[in-house]
């Protein structure tokens with residue numbers, strides 16, 4: 020039984036709290052939020068869970084093994100460093116931090132403390148992305164050529180980070196985990212159309228050594244919700260559409276086209292698009308898979324799939340996109 024406390028019970032915190040509460044071999048040890056109203060909300064839904072407005076109560080409790088930090092990004096470094104210094108394993112919601120300097124400090128703090136540091140790159144644990152990773156590693160798509168993604172919706176009314184840090188973080192985390200490398204160039208066209216102070220639309224282009232190219236579009240201005248990530252290779256392509264209820268992941272072969280090679284010959288000239296396959300996906304809930312993996316890593320002394328280094332790599336790209 021691993022005893023985990025959650026800091027932050029705002030919009031996303033209750034999802035983490037409920038998931039930890041339901042996971043076997045996990046004891047939801049406490050919930051901390053500096054707002055008593057948020058604690059009242061938790062008390063009404065999770066009877067008997069100890070509640071506190073003081074982070075120190077959690078850090079000074081030696082029976083607590085780990086902490087999940089589900090607070091705004093500006094607080095991540097301070098809370099994570101304090102928890103690691105108190106000997107706790109730490110899960111931090113995405114993005115790991117708002118600057119490379121903060122993310123690097125958190126990675127170093129985890130290494131010094133010898134504790135697990137995981138970052139909430141939720142989509143790495145989505146069954147469609149798990150299957151896509153298998154397809155990439157098995158060479159089903161051939162040599163990877165390019166990726167494109169669209170993640171748009173109406174913006175959150177109150178966010179301390181712009182649309183790049185709010186939305187592109189997900190697609191960049193997916194991409195870096197599939198490629199296992201970081202871009203050599205990051206370019207970004209961004210605009211602030213409606214929001215009083217923050218970028219609300221961006222087109223981010225990443226160029227990788229070897230020629231791989233990626234383009235990510237994010238927007239808070241779209242009344243239509245889009246969640247689409249596609250990846251093309253020399254032998255096929257994949258499309259992950261998280262708005263679909265069925266067939267969230269489509270895989271295709273590379274199709275056939277006799278028009279180029281056969282142009283001067285006597286045979287029929289034809290074009291056939293790739294045959295679409297809809298692979299069976301696991302049924303795991305991404306958040307349960309993510310948190311359960313965090314607990315396994317604590318038990319087995321392993322590095323999480325989305326560890327501090329993975330979180331830092333994503334922050335490096337986001338920071339370059341914010342400047343580019």
Ligand SMILES: NC(=O)c1ccc[n+]([C@@H]2O[C@H](COP(=O)([O-])OP(=O)(O)OC[C@H]3O[C@@H](n4cnc5c(N)ncnc54)[C@H](O)[C@@H]3O)[C@@H](O)[C@H]2O)c1
Pocket residue numbers: 026027028029030031032051052053054057072074088089090091092094112113114139141
């Ligand atoms: N994985 C996902 O899909 C996903 C979705 C939404 C949010 N998030 C992430 O979750 C984190 C929280 O986002 P949110 O939308 O829930 O924010 P929020 O502002 O709704 O909630 C944050 C809560 O943290 C509390 N808090 C802040 N500082 C505190 C402190 N020092 N001690 C105790 N409590 C403190 C606040 O009182 C608030 O209730 C962010 O990192 C965000 O990016 C992830």
